[in-house]
Amino acid sequence: MARKRRGIPIHGWLNIDKDAGLSSAQVVGRVKRITDAAKVGHAGTLDPFATGVLPIALGEATKTVGYIFDETKEYRFTARWGEARNTDDIEGEIEATSEVRPTRGNIDAILPAFTGTIRQRPPAYSAIKIRGERAYKRARAGEQLDMPERDVHIESLKLVDMLDDDHAVFEVICGKGTYIRSLARDMALKLGTVAHLTALRRTRVGPFSEKDAISLDKLAELWQCPAEFEDLLPLTTALDDIPALAATEEQACRLRHGNDVAVPNQADGIVCAMDGNIPIGIAKIEAGRLYPVRIFNI
Known part of the structure; x- marks a missing residue:
C-alpha cells in the first residue's frame, strides 16, 4: 500500500x-x-x-x-583586515593576525585582479564533497584539507565603504560556485595581510x-x-530566461505522458512547454521534435 x-x-x-x-x-x-x-x-x-x-x-x-x-548572484560583504579565521568568517577561530591595513588606494588597485574569470580555492569549511564526505565535516574533525582550485566568474567587484581601518564593505556580482569568504581571504593576501568576513548579505539571485x-x-x-x-x-519564475512554447491540446496530452511531439520550424534548444497559461514542463527541441525533460504534475 x-x-x-x-x-x-x-x-x-x-x-x-x-x-x-x-x-x-x-x-x-x-x-x-x-x-x-x-x-x-x-x-x-x-x-x-x-x-x-x-x-x-x-x-x-x-x-x-x-x-x-x-543564475548570477549579488552580495554585499564586510571584510575585517588583520585576522584570519579557520572558517574565513566571524564564526571561526583566529589562526593568524597581521598589522597591515590596506588603504583605499591599495584596495582599488587590486580589484581588477579579482574581476573576470579567476582561480579560486573554496574554504575548507564548505559543503563541497571530498572523497564522498562534506569538507566541513572533515575540517571539524581536524583533517587538513587541500581544497582543489576551480574557475569562477566575477562580473563586477567594487569597494563601497571603509568603515574604519579594520573594516571595508564591498559589493560583488558573480557566477555560480563563487565563495565570497574565499574572495575576501584572497584579496587580503594580495594586499599583504589577512582577513575574514564579519558580514555577508545576498541581495539578488537571478x-x-x-x-x-x-x-x-x-x-x-x-x-x-x-x-x-x-x-x-x-x-x-526560475525559467524566465527559457523561451515558452505553446502546445496544442493533443501535444500537451502526449508530453504529459512522456511522449515526444513534432514541432516543425522550431530552433533546437530548451523550452518551457505551455498549455495555455499552465506550464506542462521543461522540454528539449531536437531536429524538429520536442522531447519532455521534466514534466510538472499540476
Missing part, C-alpha cells in the same frame, strides 16, 4: 529574506511548517551567519531549482531581489490567509 504524502500540494516560489543564525535547511523546515507544503527545497545555500535572499521552491517548482543555480524578499516571521503572519497571500511566485 502506497504511503500517503503528508502536506498539501503548493506549487511556486517564495523569496525569503534569511536571518543570521539559521541554516538554509532550517529555513526550509520553517517554511514547510508554516505552509504545510508537501515538498519544499531551496536554491543556493547561504551560510548560517549570512543574511538575504534565499529562494524557496514549493511543490513542482523544485524541478526548476537547477536553473537558479546557474530574478529574486532583496527588495521583494520577505522574512519568515512575515510569511507566518501573511500565511494565516493563504487564499489572500500575494507573495507566492509562479512555478515558472
Whole structure:
C-alpha cells in the first residue's frame, strides 16, 4: 500500500529574506511548517551567519531549482583586515593576525585582479564533497584539507565603504560556485595581510531581489490567509530566461505522458512547454521534435 504524502500540494516560489543564525535547511523546515507544503527545497545555500535572499521552491517548482543555480548572484560583504579565521568568517577561530591595513588606494588597485574569470580555492569549511564526505565535516574533525582550485566568474567587484581601518564593505556580482569568504581571504593576501568576513548579505539571485524578499516571521503572519497571500511566485519564475512554447491540446496530452511531439520550424534548444497559461514542463527541441525533460504534475 502506497504511503500517503503528508502536506498539501503548493506549487511556486517564495523569496525569503534569511536571518543570521539559521541554516538554509532550517529555513526550509520553517517554511514547510508554516505552509504545510508537501515538498519544499531551496536554491543556493547561504551560510548560517549570512543574511538575504534565499529562494524557496514549493511543490513542482523544485524541478526548476537547477536553473537558479546557474543564475548570477549579488552580495554585499564586510571584510575585517588583520585576522584570519579557520572558517574565513566571524564564526571561526583566529589562526593568524597581521598589522597591515590596506588603504583605499591599495584596495582599488587590486580589484581588477579579482574581476573576470579567476582561480579560486573554496574554504575548507564548505559543503563541497571530498572523497564522498562534506569538507566541513572533515575540517571539524581536524583533517587538513587541500581544497582543489576551480574557475569562477566575477562580473563586477567594487569597494563601497571603509568603515574604519579594520573594516571595508564591498559589493560583488558573480557566477555560480563563487565563495565570497574565499574572495575576501584572497584579496587580503594580495594586499599583504589577512582577513575574514564579519558580514555577508545576498541581495539578488537571478530574478529574486532583496527588495521583494520577505522574512519568515512575515510569511507566518501573511500565511494565516493563504487564499489572500500575494507573495507566492509562479512555478515558472526560475525559467524566465527559457523561451515558452505553446502546445496544442493533443501535444500537451502526449508530453504529459512522456511522449515526444513534432514541432516543425522550431530552433533546437530548451523550452518551457505551455498549455495555455499552465506550464506542462521543461522540454528539449531536437531536429524538429520536442522531447519532455521534466514534466510538472499540476
